[in-house]
Amino acid sequence: MFEVCLLGTGGMMPLPYRWLTALMVRYNGTNILIDCGEGTQVAMKKVGWSPKPIDMILFTHFHADHISGLPGMFLSIGNSERTEPITLVGPRGLKKVVESLLVIAPQLPFDIEYIEIEGDSERIDFRDFHIDAFKVNHNVTCYGYNISIDRAGKFDADKAKTLEIPLPYWSKLQKGETIEDGDKVFTPDMVMGPPRKGIKVTYTTDTRPCKNIVTFAKNADLFICEGMYGENDMLDKAREHKHMTFSEAANLAKDAEVREMWLTHYSPSLFKPREFVDNAKKIFPNTLAAKDGTIADLKFDED
Amino acid sequence: MFEVCLLGTGGMMPLPYRWLTALMVRYNGTNILIDCGEGTQVAMKKVGWSPKPIDMILFTHFHADHISGLPGMFLSIGNSERTEPITLVGPRGLKKVVESLLVIAPQLPFDIEYIEIEGDSERIDFRDFHIDAFKVNHNVTCYGYNISIDRAGKFDADKAKTLEIPLPYWSKLQKGETIEDGDKVFTPDMVMGPPRKGIKVTYTTDTRPCKNIVTFAKNADLFICEGMYGENDMLDKAREHKHMTFSEAANLAKDAEVREMWLTHYSPSLFKPREFVDNAKKIFPNTLAAKDGTIADLKFDED
Numbered sequence: 186m187f188e189v190c191l192l193g194t195g196g197m198m199p200l201p202y203r204w205l206t207a208l209m210v211r212y213n214g215t216n217i218l219i220d221c222g223e224g225t226q227v228a229m230k231k232v233g234w235s236p237k238p239i240d241m242i243l244f245t246h247f248h249a250d251h252i253s254g255l256p257g258m259f260l261s262i263g264n265s266e267r268t269e270p271i272t273l274v275g276p277r278g279l280k281k282v283v284e285s286l287l288v289i290a291p292q293l294p295f296d297i298e299y300i301e302i303e304g305d306s307e308r309i310d311f312r313d314f315h316i317d318a319f320k321v322n323h324n325v326t327c328y329g330y331n332i333s334i335d336r337a338g339k340f341d342a343d344k345a346k347t348l349e350i351p352l353p354y355w356s357k358l359q360k361g362e363t364i365e366d367g368d369k370v371f372t373p374d375m376v377m378g379p380p381r382k383g384i385k386v387t388y389t390t391d392t393r394p395c396k397n398i399v400t401f402a403k404n405a406d407l408f409i410c411e412g413m414y415g416e417n418d419m420l421d422k423a424r425e426h427k428h429m430t431f432s433e434a435a436n437l438a439k440d441a442e443v444r445e446m447w448l449t450h451y452s453p454s455l456f457k458p459r460e461f462v463d464n465a466k467k468i469f470p471n472t473l474a475a476k477d478g479t480i481a482d483l484k485f486d487e488d
Numbered sequence: 489m490f491e492v493c494l495l496g497t498g499g500m501m502p503l504p505y506r507w508l509t510a511l512m513v514r515y516n517g518t519n520i521l522i523d524c525g526e527g528t529q530v531a532m533k534k535v536g537w538s539p540k541p542i543d544m545i546l547f548t549h550f551h552a553d554h555i556s557g558l559p560g561m562f563l564s565i566g567n568s569e570r571t572e573p574i575t576l577v578g579p580r581g582l583k584k585v586v587e588s589l590l591v592i593a594p595q596l597p598f599d600i601e602y603i604e605i606e607g608d609s610e611r612i613d614f615r616d617f618h619i620d621a622f623k624v625n626h627n628v629t630c631y632g633y634n635i636s637i638d639r640a641g642k643f644d645a646d647k648a649k650t651l652e653i654p655l656p657y658w659s660k661l662q663k664g665e666t667i668e669d670g671d672k673v674f675t676p677d678m679v680m681g682p683p684r685k686g687i688k689v690t691y692t693t694d695t696r697p698c699k700n701i702v703t704f705a706k707n708a709d710l711f712i713c714e715g716m717y718g719e720n721d722m723l724d725k726a727r728e729h730k731h732m733t734f735s736e737a738a739n740l741a742k743d744a745e746v747r748e749m750w751l752t753h754y755s756p757s758l759f760k761p762r763e764f765v766d767n768a769k770k771i772f773p774n775t776l777a778a779k780d781g782t783i784a785d786l787k788f789d790e791d
Contacts, residue, residue: 197563197567198529198560198563198564198567199527199529199530199560200530200533201530201533201534222560223526223527223529223530223556223557223560224502224526224527224530226501226502226526227502227503227504227526227527230503230504231504247591247592248592249559249560249563249592249593250560250563252592253526253556253557253559253560253592254526254556256552256556257501257502257525257526257552257553257556260500260501260552260553261501264500264501281591282591282592285588285589285591286588286589286591286592288550288584288585288588288589289550289551289552289555289556289585289589290552
């Protein structure tokens with residue numbers, strides 16, 4: 186129901202055996218992509234997902250490995266005869282960067298809407314989703330993103346019967362509608378319990394560990410975090426290039442008390458990330474060194 | 489010695505099983521690439537060739553599938569610590585288009601030199617190569633390219649002995665140098681036969697058949713030509729989108745009397761180009777429906 190697919194897991198440059206890091210989320214007919222590097226449209230086809238229904242693309246930052254696939258992706262979406270607008274979200278300067286890149290895709294059959302994030306964090310409500318952008322610590326302005334959905338409280342059928350609410354109104358009340366029936370007014374709070382835990386996915390790449398990550402990833406169902414380097418002794422290099430080691434990512438997962446972590450955005454020099462996953466698991470056991478096409482179908486907790 | 493590799497064979501968009509059409513030529517330490525679509529750098533890695541030594545990139549035109557991979561390619565070349573300049577050749581507007589795309593690759597450790605072609609055709613001499621750009625017939629300005637090398641005449645050792653040319657000068661004369669030795673002057677024409685046949689590769693995609701192609705491809709050793717559609721009954725579609733069918737390409741190969749033709753730039757709807765290659769072979773038998781990574785090592789004719 187809340188499908189999450191890590192289309193690629195590479196950093197810096199696409200490789201014959203590893204696409205660039207990008208995430209796609211599908212829920213209730215809405216499709217959101219995070220980042221779009223060179224080849225992301227191919228990675229998407231490889232997992233059998235289509236670019237046509239993409240409604241929103243979130244950009245972490247404007248390094249080429251996170252945005253260079255946009256003109257090609259847009260042309261493929263255009264060729265699929267999509268006409269609904271697409272919303273792009275990213276750091277300040279987004280419109281200018283995208284318009285520059287679209288010099289080679291000047292005619293698209295859909296409109297582009299831009300949301301430029303300026304502050305330390307910003308919430309965007311988009312259909313069923315809350316999108317939270319939060320600033321991280323890279324060598325250019327870079328944001329992490331939470332993509333989350335709420336879950337309403339439980340419907341109390343006994344209460345509805347006691348209040349003599351007619352059956353046809355039950356599903357409307359569950360959807361949050363208020364019903365007027367002659368003199369009577371039925372409101373959702375009359376029959377719905379307190380809101381239940383929703384689903385939250387946190388995504389952050391191209392950053393050193395920082396407080397914002399722990400704050401925003403708090404209790405995430407899935408925490409997708411960069412792990413540019415597997416070996417602990419690459420810490421100096423991680424610091425220099427403003428990236429992380431696996432064990433640094435694991436400490437964030439632990440501090441944020443997330444349920445599960447997927448590592449991604451591996452250095453081209455990191456041939457077999459799984460050989461180093463124990464460096465993270467020692468600190469945060471529920472870690473996966475994700476592969477291209479790693480997928481999950483996140484579900485609400487059982488009541 | 490004159491290596492030619494068709495890195496990809498797709499048109500329009502990169503696919504999981506087919507890279508976009510691009511050609512790389514390597515000869516005597518010089519590397520020339522034609523076109524650079526999304527994923528071309530991956531296709532190059534896949535055949536084991538490196539982007540680092542690329543000296544020149546020729547662009548046929550500015551549709552995204554022929555140039556969208558440039559920022560990523562340049563960053564990968566930059567990461568390999570190359571500092572020598574790279575020459576880009578393409579239709580008028582090249583510099584503006586490339587500078588727009590490089591908004592996401594603003595700092596490169598090498599200079600870029602631009603050659604913009606304006607007329608119906610233009611010859612560029614680059615190291616050992618003659619590059620001939622010739623206008624073709626697409627829905628935007630588009631050029632085909634000849635990449636050719638000359639071959640000197642045969643050295644006549646008997647003549648050199650008769651003329652009493654000292655042995656240490658022989659190789660210099662073969663390289664075209666003139667030698668002054670006291671009162672004597674030795675010139676290459678004294679010992680070299682008439683120029684012999686060189687090697688010529690003709691490359692043309694995104695075009696209807698046109699006279700320039702036959703003129704410039706005349707007697708090419710290898711003619712690489714688009715074949716967007718395999719079926720003859722796709723002719724109307726080929727005309728509409730300014731592309732070609734396999735049999736149209738074959739007619740060009742026949743008229744130009746080339747030695748061999750490779751078809752490329754297949755439509756995404758053309759799953760198995762080889763199923764239709766007989767449509768070309770009936771007209772021009774020495775046709776290959778090329779695959780990603782099709783490679784040839786072209787040699788001078790035996791004397």
